[in-house]
Amino acid sequence: MNVRSNNLSVRERKMMSMKLVGTIFVLLQLQLQLLLYSNNYGVASAGCIDMERRALLQLKASLVENDINDLLPSWDNKSYDCCEWKRVGCSNQTGHVEMLHLYGDRFGRFRGDINASLLELRQLKYLNLSYNRFSNSKFPELFGSLSNLRFLDLRASFNGGRFPNDISRLSNLQYLDLSYNILKGTIPHQFGNLSHLQYLDLSWNDLVGTIPHQLGSLSNLQYLDLGWNLLSDKNDVGGEERLFKNNKLILRSIDLSSNQLIGNIPEEIGNLVELVSLNLSSNNLSGEITSKIGKLKLLEFLDLSRNQFSGLIPPSLAQIDRLSMLNLSYNNLFGRIPIGTQLQGFDPSSYEGNVGLCGKPLVIKCPGDEKVTPQKPETPKESSLEDKKSIYLSVTLGFITGFWGLWGSLLFIQTWRHAYVLFLNNITDTMYVFMVLNATKFQRWLRALLEKFV
Numbered sequence: 001m002n003v004r005s006n007n008l009s010v011r012e013r014k015m016m017s018m019k020l021v022g023t024i025f026v027l028l029q030l031q032l033q034l035l036l037y038s039n040n041y042g043v044a045s046a047g048c049i050d051m052e053r054r055a056l057l058q059l060k061a062s063l064v065e066n067d068i069n070d071l072l073p074s075w076d077n078k079s080y081d082c083c084e085w086k087r088v089g090c091s092n093q094t095g096h097v098e099m100l101h102l103y104g105d106r107f108g109r110f111r112g113d114i115n116a117s118l119l120e121l122r123q124l125k126y127l128n129l130s131y132n133r134f135s136n137s138k139f140p141e142l143f144g145s146l147s148n149l150r151f152l153d154l155r156a157s158f159n160g161g162r163f164p165n166d167i168s169r170l171s172n173l174q175y176l177d178l179s180y181n182i183l184k185g186t187i188p189h190q191f192g193n194l195s196h197l198q199y200l201d202l203s204w205n206d207l208v209g210t211i212p213h214q215l216g217s218l219s220n221l222q223y224l225d226l227g228w229n230l231l232s233d234k235n236d237v238g239g240e241e242r243l244f245k246n247n248k249l250i251l252r253s254i255d256l257s258s259n260q261l262i263g264n265i266p267e268e269i270g271n272l273v274e275l276v277s278l279n280l281s282s283n284n285l286s287g288e289i290t291s292k293i294g295k296l297k298l299l300e301f302l303d304l305s306r307n308q309f310s311g312l313i314p315p316s317l318a319q320i321d322r323l324s325m326l327n328l329s330y331n332n333l334f335g336r337i338p339i340g341t342q343l344q345g346f347d348p349s350s351y352e353g354n355v356g357l358c359g360k361p362l363v364i365k366c367p368g369d370e371k372v373t374p375q376k377p378e379t380p381k382e383s384s385l386e387d388k389k390s391i392y393l394s395v396t397l398g399f400i401t402g403f404w405g406l407w408g409s410l411l412f413i414q415t416w417r418h419a420y421v422l423f424l425n426n427i428t429d430t431m432y433v434f435m436v437l438n439a440t441k442f443q444r445w446l447r448a449l450l451e452k453f454v
Contacts (some may be wrong), residue, residue, distance in 0.1 A: 048082040048090055052097045055120035056082055062115035071108050089126070096123035103153070104131035114140045123148055130155040130177065139183060144169045155201070156180035163207065168193060177201040179225070187226075189214045201225040203255065208232070211256070216243045225255040227279065232260040244268040253277040257303065261285055265304075270295040277301040281327065284308060289333075291316045303327040305353075310334075313357075318343050329353045336366045 060075045074085045082097065083090035089099030100121070104110060110132040118124075124146050130153045139158050143149070144166025152170070155177045163185035167176070174196050183205040191200075192214025198221060207229040215224070244266055251272050261283040269278075270292030276299060286308040293302075294316020300323060309331040317323075318340025326346050334356025337343055344360045351357050358366040 047080070048095050048097065052121055053080070053082040055117040056085070056088070056097070058117035059115045062113050062117075063110045064112040071110065091123070094123070097121050098123055098148075099126040100124065101126075101128050102132070103128045104133070104157075109133050111135060114142070116142055118142060119145050121146070125149060125172075126151040128153045129157050132157040134158055139164050139181070141166055143167055146170070147172070149173060150196075151175045153177045154181065158183075160184070163187070163205075165190070170194065171196070173197055174220075175199040179203045179205070182206055184208075186210075187212055187215075187231075191215060192217050194218065195220065197221055199223045203227040203229070205229055211243060211261075213243055213245075216246045216249070219246065219248045219250070222250055222252045222274075224251060224253070226259070227255040227257040229259055231256070233262060244271055247271040250274045255279040256283070258282040263287070265290050265293070267292045269293060272296065273298070275299055279303045280307070282306045286310065288312070289314055289317075293317060294319050296320060297322070299323055301325045304331070305329045307331055312336075313338055313343075315340075326350050333357055337362065 056075060057077070060072050063072075072086065075082075079085065082088055083095065087101040088097060089101075090096060091098050102110060110129075112135060114129070114134060119142055125148050127143075127146065127149060128151070134157050139161030141164055143152065143154075143164060146152075147170065149170050150172050152167070152173060152175065156179070158181045160182045161184070163183045164178075165185075165188045167173075167178075168188050168190035170176075171193060173194050176194075176197065176199065179201045180203070183202075185207060186209035187202065187207060189212040191197075191212060195218065197218050200215075200218075200221060200223065203225045204227070207226070209231065210233050211226065211231055215221070245268050247268075249272055252274050253276060254272075255277070257279045258281070261280070263285065264287035265280070265285065267290050269290065273295060275296050278296070278299065278301070281303040282305070284307065285304075288311035289304065289309055291314040293299075294314060297320060299320050302323060302325070305327040306329070309328075310333065312335040313328065313333055315338040318338040320342065323342045326343070327350050329350060330353030333351075333354040336359040337351065337357060339359075346361060348361050348363075351362060358364040359369075
């Protein structure tokens with residue numbers, strides 16, 4: 001059984017947030033589909049089906065509600081149209097119940113048993129029973145009979161039991177979440193028949209065995225989370241028929257963390273060109289990190305920490321421009337961290353636990369790196385002061401040279417002195433004549449201007 005600590009480290013919290021981000025796109029897409037479905041829901045023109053109304057009342061009777069809040073106040077015999085009941089959605093055309101929102105939240109949770117009367121809702125497409133505390137001694141095996149289900153969320157509602165293999169019969173499923181239920185057993189290979197599945201979360205259970213390669217045939221699957229189980233593989237992640245062999249996969253998020261997987265990362269991982277998030281941390285994976293990972297140009301989150309990877313970090317990793325979260329810590333990697341804007345920008349903790357790694361952002365220098373003492377850069381203030389000193393020196397030298405060049409010559413050479421005095425006299429006379437002429441012109445212009453206004 002997995003040992004799960006309640007005190008999550010900072011890195012684990014970061015990875016949980018990474019997992020959350022990786023689901024956003026898929027959830028938004030599914031929500032849009034549900035909104036399209038909801039256009040057909042509401043108060044049915046013909047009212048709800050009486051048999052389904054009775055089934056809902058039996059279901060309510062089997063559930064023990066929170067002592068403080070009545071979660072289903074509208075479900076009673078006084079209201080005959082169950083399509084008007086809270087948490088119920090009906091088809092406008094047929095009146096059949098097609099949606100049930102019985103999830104728990106901070107205002108209250110359901111307890112008790114899931115009554116078999118649920119099977120009377122044969123047209124049910126959306127069922128959310130997440131975050132409750134059902135007391136079924138074993139996981140109910142009735143969900144597999146709701147063949148029209150497209151959305152099934154049973155997250156964190158049961159405490160153990162066998163994995164419900166009959167769910168693999170729900171061929172219309174697009175969304176399936178069975179996480180946090182401590183389910184035991186193996187993942188049935190029949191899951192490969194769920195061709196419409198887009199979202200699959202089986203994390204935080206006690207599932208054993210191998211990852212069925214049939215999951216690789218789910219060409220609509222975008223989110224896959226099998227983390228925190230006891231899954232293993234005798235050969236490698238993909239098995240003999242590799243999980244990622246299908247080059248038509250549109251997977252955007254994969255989480256296989258905290259299992260017992262061994263072997264190499266298959267080169268076929270490079271086929272998943274739509275991948276945004278990849279978490280393979282806390283397994284027993286080994287070998288070199290395949291260079292094909294550089295083909296994942298949309299990758300934003302990558303966690304390969306706590307494995308047995310060895311060799312160099314592939315240079316192709318530095319070519320993923322969108323990479324915003326990287327964790328390669330606690331492996332057996334060595335050599336220089338490839339030079340690239342992204343890889344040097346991560347915190348050194350992303351590389352810790354690899355004793356052979358060197359280069360930025362680590363403080364460990366690689367062999368052959370020049371040990372040059374960096375010069376202290378000049379501050380703007382220091383640079384300005386040096387410039388002023390140069391200017392003052394130039395002006396002073398220029399003044400001394402010009403002063404003694406002129407006055408020294410006039411002082412010691414008599415003919416130059418007489419010529420210079422004559423030159424000054426001529427300049428003085430010229431300036432005097434110029435000023436007199438212009439003064440006369442100015443007086444005439446001023447007199448003419450005054451005559452116009454007098």
